[in-house]
Amino acid sequence: MATEIDRQEAPGDDLWRFALDLYAQPGVSDACLLLQDRYGCDVPMLLFAAWAGAERGVALGADDVVAARGAVTAWQAEVVKPLRGVRRRLKQGPPPAPDARTGDLRARLQAIEIDAERIELETLAKCLPATRGGAHGLGGRSVAVSVNLVGVAPGAENDPEAAAALRLLAEAALAT
Secondary structure, three states: OOOHHHHHHHHHHHHHHHHHHHHOOOOHHHHHHHHHHHHOOOHHHHHHHHHHHHOOOOOOOHHHHHHHHHHHHHHHHHHHHHHHHHHHHHOOOOOOOOOHHHHHHHHHHHHHHHHHHHHHHHHHHOOOOOOOOOOOHHHHHHHHHHHHHHHHOOOHHHOHHHHHHHHHHHHHHHHO
16 A cells, blocks of 8 residues: 555656656657757656646646756766766767776666666656646647647757657557
8 A cells, every 4th residue: 555655755756757758759869869969958857747737737838847857957067967977978989988897887877877867867756737728639648748749858849850850759648
């Protein structure tokens, strides 16, 4: 039997499962990384935005996006990005990298980075605004997902390749 605490933590667990399923869909990781590298998008924010629309039927307003970003900005800047930076750097150097030992270190850093992103997703799940009626049916959820992704990736919709990445993410989210 679930305790009250378990029920309060459920949105973070739901978001985590959704994020894992979505990220495993063909093309999604490439789409997220394109948006991250080209537009500075935070991948957990993209996954949160997709989840809010696809699973919860919530269209995030500009204030919701600002509040969610505010809740994770320090964590992202001080923990997730430095871990990612070291992990990426080990792919090519500095010497003695890359070699088998530094490859093992890189793999352990990737696992820690994923743990840090899970903590970020749990924090974001708590930022989900109270449902304002919620989007019902596939059409409403489709609109919510699209609105949310554009809201967390401003300007990307004007770049054909990034817009295609956003569409792929939206379609995959609705199919997850």
